[in-house]
Amino acid sequence: MIEATALTKRYGDRTAVADLSFTVRPGVVTGFLGPNGAGKSTTMRMLLGLDAPTSGHATIGGRSYADHPAPLHEVGAMLEARAVHTGRTAYNHLLALAATTGISRRRVDEVIGLVGLGDVARKRAGGFSLGMGQRLGIASALLGDPATVILDEPVNGLDPEGIRWIRNLLKGLAAEGRTVFVSSHLMSEMALTAEQLIVVGRGRLIADISVEEFTHQASTGSVLVRTPDAERLRAALAGPDVTVTSERPGELVVSGLGSEQIGLAAAEHRVVLHELTPQRASLEEAFMELTRDAVEYQAAAPAATGLISEGTAA
Numbered sequence: 001m002i003e004a005t006a007l008t009k010r011y012g013d014r015t016a017v018a019d020l021s022f023t024v025r026p027g028v029v030t031g032f033l034g035p036n037g038a039g040k041s042t043t044m045r046m047l048l049g050l051d052a053p054t055s056g057h058a059t060i061g062g063r064s065y066a067d068h069p070a071p072l073h074e075v076g077a078m079l080e081a082r083a084v085h086t087g088r089t090a091y092n093h094l095l096a097l098a099a100t101t102g103i104s105r106r107r108v109d110e111v112i113g114l115v116g117l118g119d120v121a122r123k124r125a126g127g128f129s130l131g132m133g134q135r136l137g138i139a140s141a142l143l144g145d146p147a148t149v150i151l152d153e154p155v156n157g158l159d160p161e162g163i164r165w166i167r168n169l170l171k172g173l174a175a176e177g178r179t180v181f182v183s184s185h186l187m188s189e190m191a192l193t194a195e196q197l198i199v200v201g202r203g204r205l206i207a208d209i210s211v212e213e214f215t216h217q218a219s220t221g222s223v224l225v226r227t228p229d230a231e232r233l234r235a236a237l238a239g240p241d242v243t244v245t246s247e248r249p250g251e252l253v254v255s256g257l258g259s260e261q262i263g264l265a266a267a268e269h270r271v272v273l274h275e276l277t278p279q280r281a282s283l284e285e286a287f288m289e290l291t292r293d294a295v296e297y298q299a300a301a302p303a304a305t306g307l308i309s310e311g312t313a314a
């Protein structure tokens with residue numbers, strides 16, 4: 001369990017983190033989301049005792065990081081994936097880390113297997129690709145078999161295979177009952193990985209919300225219907241609070257009725273349906289909307305296009 005209470009960090013007259021309070025529970029992956037410069041890295045550094053808060057405090061497993069007698073067993077973290085001595089092999093890097101904290105050689109072998117670095121463990125880490133560097137960073141974080149795992153932007157720069165690997169690893173760690181806290185600026189990625197979201201902007205808490213609820217809120221409430229009998233269905237659906245629009249032949253967008261009601265009406269009138277899809281804004285668009293006022297440097301971008309269907313969202 002991670003608990004942040006009124007965490008605040010100022011650098012001169014710049015406030016990086018402002019009065020930030022949240023709880024990260026064990027057993028689920030919690031995403032820490034926010035646009036660039038929102039204060040995610042600063043918050044993570046404060047959780048790990050690498051930066052002192054201007055005010056407020058944070059605990060991991062009930063104590064501040066510095067108060068844990070064996071912190072590597074309590075918390076594993078990856079803040080900068082490439083902070084590795086480049087001349088050493090991956091194996092020796094992990095072995096050196098293990099030796100300073102009383103962790104066995106067997107555990108080094110175990111984490112190498114866990115992160116899939118078996119084939120390259122005897123190679124110098126300096127020659128590693130970004131993906132291998134991330135895996136080594138995660139191996140270091142997991143070395144002490146920690147109850148809490150904190151990773152800053154672990155999917156940055158990874159290919160789809162690497163992203164899927166990290167996603168499954170994080171879910172597995174959470175399923176083992178660990179506390180997993182992972183930052184990202186990509187809502188769509190977090191929607192696939194996390195169950196709970198803590199969203200920040202300009203150092204402040206914007207939302208503490210489940211992915212399910214966030215997805216629900218992104219719903220526009222309209223339903224796309226494809227049918228070869230559009231005009232008959234349109235007549236069957238007509239009602240005081242119902243709006244039906246059509247941009248293409250054979251396609252209707254219905255507001256004011258749920259997909260169950262539309263399906264039922266179609267069945268009653270023996271209208272064949274080819275598609276019945278609740279519409280929602282893409283999660284990335286919903287996220288941009290949520291954090292719009294908090295984006296540090298707003299680019300002049302074309303207006304968001306609005307709706308896309310559930311199947312293609314994110």
Ligand SMILES: Nc1ncnc2c1ncn2[C@@H]1O[C@H](COP(=O)(O)OP(=O)(O)OP(=O)(O)O)[C@@H](O)[C@H]1O
Pocket residue numbers: 011014015016034035036037038039040041042043185
């Ligand atoms: N050492 C520092 N000195 C001065 N300002 C800092 C320092 N570290 C961070 N900041 C500022 O604090 C704010 C938050 O930065 P932080 O790196 O925590 O954000 P972030 O959400 O992790 O963003 P990113 O995704 O871009 O890393 C930014 O405005 C940043 O410029």
